[in-house]
Amino acid sequence: MFWLGPFQYKSKKELLDRLKNYLHNAPIGVVSNELAVKKMRLLIAMHPEASRKVGVGIDHFKIVRNAVGAGRGIKLVRTGGSEESFSYKRCITGVVQSPHGKVCEALRFAVRSQLIAFRDALGMPISCAVITDRKDLHIDHKEPFWILLERFCHDRQVDLTTLETSENRENLALFDQKVSSEFEEYHRLHAELQPLLKAANVAIGGRRLAILKQ
Structure with a gap:
Protein backbone atom coordinates (compact mmCIF):
# COMPACT_ATOMS: atom_id res chain seq x y z
CA MET A 1 0.00 0.00 0.00
CA PHE A 2 1.22 3.52 -0.76
CA TRP A 3 -0.28 6.80 0.42
CA LEU A 4 0.04 10.18 -1.26
CA GLY A 5 -1.13 12.30 1.64
CA PRO A 6 -4.70 11.06 2.28
CA PHE A 7 -4.95 9.27 -1.09
CA GLN A 8 -4.49 5.51 -1.01
CA TYR A 9 -2.93 3.39 -3.78
CA LYS A 10 -2.21 -0.32 -3.96
CA SER A 11 1.44 0.42 -4.76
CA LYS A 12 3.84 3.04 -6.08
CA LYS A 13 3.45 1.45 -9.50
CA GLU A 14 -0.28 2.08 -9.51
CA LEU A 15 0.30 5.76 -8.74
CA LEU A 16 2.99 5.99 -11.44
CA ASP A 17 0.68 4.37 -13.99
CA ARG A 18 -2.18 6.73 -13.13
CA LEU A 19 0.06 9.77 -13.39
CA LYS A 20 1.34 8.60 -16.76
CA ASN A 21 -2.25 8.17 -17.98
CA TYR A 22 -3.22 11.58 -16.57
CA LEU A 23 -0.40 13.34 -18.42
CA HIS A 24 -1.32 11.56 -21.64
CA ASN A 25 -4.94 12.73 -21.49
CA ALA A 26 -4.87 16.08 -19.67
CA PRO A 27 -5.06 19.24 -21.79
CA ILE A 28 -1.92 21.31 -22.21
CA GLY A 29 -1.84 24.40 -19.99
CA VAL A 30 -2.64 25.46 -16.44
CA VAL A 31 -3.96 22.72 -14.15
CA SER A 32 -7.24 24.04 -12.77
CA ASN A 33 -8.78 20.94 -11.20
CA GLU A 34 -8.54 21.39 -7.42
CA LEU A 35 -7.99 17.69 -6.72
CA ALA A 36 -5.22 17.47 -9.30
CA VAL A 37 -3.53 20.54 -7.80
CA LYS A 38 -3.76 19.05 -4.31
CA LYS A 39 -2.07 15.85 -5.48
CA MET A 40 0.66 17.74 -7.35
CA ARG A 41 1.46 19.71 -4.20
CA LEU A 42 1.78 16.43 -2.31
CA LEU A 43 3.98 15.03 -5.08
CA ILE A 44 6.44 17.92 -5.21
CA ALA A 45 6.78 17.81 -1.42
CA MET A 46 8.29 14.30 -1.81
CA HIS A 47 10.87 15.43 -4.38
CA PRO A 48 14.46 15.12 -3.05
CA GLU A 49 15.07 18.73 -4.12
CA ALA A 50 11.67 20.04 -3.07
CA SER A 51 12.94 23.16 -1.29
CA ARG A 52 14.92 24.31 -4.31
CA LYS A 53 12.14 23.45 -6.74
CA VAL A 54 9.44 25.26 -4.79
CA GLY A 55 11.59 28.30 -3.95
CA VAL A 56 9.50 31.28 -2.87
CA GLY A 57 6.25 29.31 -3.27
CA ILE A 58 3.96 27.74 -5.85
CA ASP A 59 1.44 29.81 -7.76
CA HIS A 60 0.17 27.06 -10.05
CA PHE A 61 1.07 23.96 -12.07
CA LYS A 62 0.83 23.39 -15.79
CA ILE A 63 1.07 20.53 -18.24
CA VAL A 64 3.63 21.09 -21.00
CA ARG A 65 4.95 19.23 -24.02
CA ASN A 66 8.47 17.98 -23.48
CA ALA A 67 11.04 20.16 -25.25
CA VAL A 68 13.11 17.10 -26.16
CA GLY A 69 11.47 13.87 -27.23
CA ALA A 70 7.84 12.84 -27.14
CA GLY A 71 5.47 13.02 -24.22
CA ARG A 72 4.44 15.60 -21.68
CA GLY A 73 5.66 16.85 -18.35
CA ILE A 74 4.68 18.95 -15.35
CA LYS A 75 5.98 22.40 -14.49
CA LEU A 76 5.39 24.41 -11.36
CA VAL A 77 5.17 28.18 -11.67
CA ARG A 78 6.44 30.06 -8.64
CA THR A 79 4.74 33.07 -7.12
CA GLY A 80 7.50 35.23 -8.62
CA GLY A 81 6.74 33.98 -12.13
CA SER A 82 9.74 31.69 -12.64
CA GLU A 83 9.13 28.10 -13.75
CA GLU A 84 10.61 24.75 -12.80
CA SER A 85 9.97 21.33 -14.29
CA PHE A 86 9.97 18.25 -12.07
CA SER A 87 9.81 14.52 -12.57
CA TYR A 88 6.85 12.84 -10.89
CA LYS A 89 8.78 9.57 -11.16
CA ARG A 90 11.61 10.98 -9.05
CA CYS A 91 9.04 12.10 -6.48
CA ILE A 92 7.80 8.53 -6.07
CA THR A 93 10.48 6.02 -7.02
CA GLY A 94 12.50 4.98 -4.01
CA VAL A 95 10.61 7.29 -1.68
CA VAL A 96 9.48 5.73 1.58
CA GLN A 97 5.97 6.24 2.88
CA SER A 98 5.67 9.86 3.98
Whole structure:
Protein backbone atom coordinates (compact mmCIF):
# COMPACT_ATOMS: atom_id res chain seq x y z
CA MET A 1 0.00 0.00 0.00
CA PHE A 2 1.22 3.52 -0.76
CA TRP A 3 -0.28 6.80 0.42
CA LEU A 4 0.04 10.18 -1.26
CA GLY A 5 -1.13 12.30 1.64
CA PRO A 6 -4.70 11.06 2.28
CA PHE A 7 -4.95 9.27 -1.09
CA GLN A 8 -4.49 5.51 -1.01
CA TYR A 9 -2.93 3.39 -3.78
CA LYS A 10 -2.21 -0.32 -3.96
CA SER A 11 1.44 0.42 -4.76
CA LYS A 12 3.84 3.04 -6.08
CA LYS A 13 3.45 1.45 -9.50
CA GLU A 14 -0.28 2.08 -9.51
CA LEU A 15 0.30 5.76 -8.74
CA LEU A 16 2.99 5.99 -11.44
CA ASP A 17 0.68 4.37 -13.99
CA ARG A 18 -2.18 6.73 -13.13
CA LEU A 19 0.06 9.77 -13.39
CA LYS A 20 1.34 8.60 -16.76
CA ASN A 21 -2.25 8.17 -17.98
CA TYR A 22 -3.22 11.58 -16.57
CA LEU A 23 -0.40 13.34 -18.42
CA HIS A 24 -1.32 11.56 -21.64
CA ASN A 25 -4.94 12.73 -21.49
CA ALA A 26 -4.87 16.08 -19.67
CA PRO A 27 -5.06 19.24 -21.79
CA ILE A 28 -1.92 21.31 -22.21
CA GLY A 29 -1.84 24.40 -19.99
CA VAL A 30 -2.64 25.46 -16.44
CA VAL A 31 -3.96 22.72 -14.15
CA SER A 32 -7.24 24.04 -12.77
CA ASN A 33 -8.78 20.94 -11.20
CA GLU A 34 -8.54 21.39 -7.42
CA LEU A 35 -7.99 17.69 -6.72
CA ALA A 36 -5.22 17.47 -9.30
CA VAL A 37 -3.53 20.54 -7.80
CA LYS A 38 -3.76 19.05 -4.31
CA LYS A 39 -2.07 15.85 -5.48
CA MET A 40 0.66 17.74 -7.35
CA ARG A 41 1.46 19.71 -4.20
CA LEU A 42 1.78 16.43 -2.31
CA LEU A 43 3.98 15.03 -5.08
CA ILE A 44 6.44 17.92 -5.21
CA ALA A 45 6.78 17.81 -1.42
CA MET A 46 8.29 14.30 -1.81
CA HIS A 47 10.87 15.43 -4.38
CA PRO A 48 14.46 15.12 -3.05
CA GLU A 49 15.07 18.73 -4.12
CA ALA A 50 11.67 20.04 -3.07
CA SER A 51 12.94 23.16 -1.29
CA ARG A 52 14.92 24.31 -4.31
CA LYS A 53 12.14 23.45 -6.74
CA VAL A 54 9.44 25.26 -4.79
CA GLY A 55 11.59 28.30 -3.95
CA VAL A 56 9.50 31.28 -2.87
CA GLY A 57 6.25 29.31 -3.27
CA ILE A 58 3.96 27.74 -5.85
CA ASP A 59 1.44 29.81 -7.76
CA HIS A 60 0.17 27.06 -10.05
CA PHE A 61 1.07 23.96 -12.07
CA LYS A 62 0.83 23.39 -15.79
CA ILE A 63 1.07 20.53 -18.24
CA VAL A 64 3.63 21.09 -21.00
CA ARG A 65 4.95 19.23 -24.02
CA ASN A 66 8.47 17.98 -23.48
CA ALA A 67 11.04 20.16 -25.25
CA VAL A 68 13.11 17.10 -26.16
CA GLY A 69 11.47 13.87 -27.23
CA ALA A 70 7.84 12.84 -27.14
CA GLY A 71 5.47 13.02 -24.22
CA ARG A 72 4.44 15.60 -21.68
CA GLY A 73 5.66 16.85 -18.35
CA ILE A 74 4.68 18.95 -15.35
CA LYS A 75 5.98 22.40 -14.49
CA LEU A 76 5.39 24.41 -11.36
CA VAL A 77 5.17 28.18 -11.67
CA ARG A 78 6.44 30.06 -8.64
CA THR A 79 4.74 33.07 -7.12
CA GLY A 80 7.50 35.23 -8.62
CA GLY A 81 6.74 33.98 -12.13
CA SER A 82 9.74 31.69 -12.64
CA GLU A 83 9.13 28.10 -13.75
CA GLU A 84 10.61 24.75 -12.80
CA SER A 85 9.97 21.33 -14.29
CA PHE A 86 9.97 18.25 -12.07
CA SER A 87 9.81 14.52 -12.57
CA TYR A 88 6.85 12.84 -10.89
CA LYS A 89 8.78 9.57 -11.16
CA ARG A 90 11.61 10.98 -9.05
CA CYS A 91 9.04 12.10 -6.48
CA ILE A 92 7.80 8.53 -6.07
CA THR A 93 10.48 6.02 -7.02
CA GLY A 94 12.50 4.98 -4.01
CA VAL A 95 10.61 7.29 -1.68
CA VAL A 96 9.48 5.73 1.58
CA GLN A 97 5.97 6.24 2.88
CA SER A 98 5.67 9.86 3.98
CA PRO A 99 4.84 10.62 7.64
CA HIS A 100 1.56 12.19 6.45
CA GLY A 101 0.73 9.05 4.49
CA LYS A 102 1.46 6.86 7.51
CA VAL A 103 -0.88 8.96 9.68
CA CYS A 104 -3.69 8.55 7.11
CA GLU A 105 -3.07 4.81 6.95
CA ALA A 106 -3.08 4.58 10.76
CA LEU A 107 -6.49 6.26 10.88
CA ARG A 108 -7.75 3.81 8.27
CA PHE A 109 -6.51 0.99 10.52
CA ALA A 110 -8.31 2.63 13.46
CA VAL A 111 -11.73 2.17 11.84
CA ARG A 112 -11.06 -1.22 10.27
CA SER A 113 -13.13 -2.95 12.98
CA GLN A 114 -16.16 -0.88 11.92
CA LEU A 115 -15.84 -2.11 8.33
CA ILE A 116 -15.47 -5.70 9.55
CA ALA A 117 -18.54 -5.37 11.79
CA PHE A 118 -20.56 -3.95 8.88
CA ARG A 119 -19.44 -6.83 6.68
CA ASP A 120 -20.25 -9.46 9.32
CA ALA A 121 -23.74 -8.05 9.86
CA LEU A 122 -24.67 -8.51 6.21
CA GLY A 123 -26.69 -11.52 5.18
CA MET A 124 -26.01 -13.49 2.02
CA PRO A 125 -26.83 -13.25 -0.81
CA ILE A 126 -26.74 -9.46 -1.18
CA SER A 127 -29.16 -8.92 -4.02
CA CYS A 128 -28.60 -5.15 -4.41
CA ALA A 129 -24.92 -5.76 -5.20
CA VAL A 130 -25.41 -9.21 -6.83
CA ILE A 131 -23.04 -10.87 -4.36
CA THR A 132 -23.54 -14.53 -3.48
CA ASP A 133 -20.10 -15.47 -2.12
CA ARG A 134 -18.33 -13.70 0.78
CA LYS A 135 -14.98 -13.98 -0.97
CA ASP A 136 -16.35 -11.53 -3.58
CA LEU A 137 -17.57 -9.09 -0.92
CA HIS A 138 -15.73 -5.82 -0.28
CA ILE A 139 -16.82 -2.98 1.98
CA ASP A 140 -16.28 0.57 0.77
CA HIS A 141 -17.22 4.10 1.75
CA LYS A 142 -20.04 5.71 -0.25
CA GLU A 143 -18.19 8.99 0.15
CA PRO A 144 -14.41 8.69 -0.41
CA PHE A 145 -12.46 8.09 2.80
CA TRP A 146 -10.15 11.05 2.19
CA ILE A 147 -13.11 13.48 2.08
CA LEU A 148 -14.37 12.18 5.43
CA LEU A 149 -10.86 12.52 6.86
CA GLU A 150 -10.46 16.09 5.62
CA ARG A 151 -13.83 17.06 7.09
CA PHE A 152 -12.85 15.52 10.43
CA CYS A 153 -9.63 17.55 10.44
CA HIS A 154 -11.54 20.74 9.66
CA ASP A 155 -14.28 20.12 12.23
CA ARG A 156 -11.91 19.09 15.02
CA GLN A 157 -9.02 21.41 14.10
CA VAL A 158 -6.58 18.50 13.68
CA ASP A 159 -3.32 18.96 11.74
CA LEU A 160 -2.29 15.51 10.46
CA THR A 161 1.23 16.71 9.64
CA THR A 162 1.98 17.16 13.37
CA LEU A 163 1.07 13.57 14.32
CA GLU A 164 3.37 10.56 14.65
CA THR A 165 2.81 6.85 14.25
CA SER A 166 4.07 3.59 15.70
CA GLU A 167 3.98 0.32 13.83
CA ASN A 168 4.52 -3.39 14.12
CA ARG A 169 4.13 -6.24 11.68
CA GLU A 170 0.33 -6.20 11.79
CA ASN A 171 -0.73 -2.68 12.52
CA LEU A 172 -0.01 1.03 12.27
CA ALA A 173 -1.31 3.36 14.96
CA LEU A 174 -1.13 6.95 16.12
CA PHE A 175 0.85 7.80 19.21
CA ASP A 176 -1.91 10.28 19.99
CA GLN A 177 -4.69 7.90 21.02
CA LYS A 178 -7.05 10.82 21.72
CA VAL A 179 -7.09 11.81 18.05
CA SER A 180 -7.43 8.17 17.02
CA SER A 181 -10.41 7.66 19.35
CA GLU A 182 -12.03 10.89 18.20
CA PHE A 183 -11.73 9.81 14.57
CA GLU A 184 -13.18 6.37 15.34
CA GLU A 185 -16.24 8.05 16.86
CA TYR A 186 -16.47 10.57 14.00
CA HIS A 187 -16.30 7.73 11.48
CA ARG A 188 -18.95 5.78 13.38
CA LEU A 189 -21.32 8.77 13.24
CA HIS A 190 -20.66 10.03 9.72
CA ALA A 191 -19.28 7.26 7.49
CA GLU A 192 -21.71 5.53 5.12
CA LEU A 193 -20.55 2.06 4.15
CA GLN A 194 -21.72 -0.13 1.31
CA PRO A 195 -21.20 -3.70 0.05
CA LEU A 196 -19.58 -4.06 -3.36
CA LEU A 197 -18.33 -6.79 -5.60
CA LYS A 198 -14.54 -7.07 -5.40
CA ALA A 199 -14.13 -6.15 -9.08
CA ALA A 200 -16.47 -3.16 -8.75
CA ASN A 201 -14.65 -1.90 -5.65
CA VAL A 202 -11.28 -2.00 -7.44
CA ALA A 203 -12.74 -0.07 -10.37
CA ILE A 204 -14.31 2.58 -8.12
CA GLY A 205 -11.10 2.92 -6.12
CA GLY A 206 -9.18 3.48 -9.31
CA ARG A 207 -11.48 6.28 -10.42
CA ARG A 208 -11.44 7.94 -7.00
CA LEU A 209 -7.72 7.78 -6.51
CA ALA A 210 -6.69 8.81 -10.00
CA ILE A 211 -5.64 12.40 -10.53
CA LEU A 212 -8.68 13.80 -12.31
CA LYS A 213 -8.77 15.23 -15.76
CA GLN A 214 -9.26 18.97 -15.91
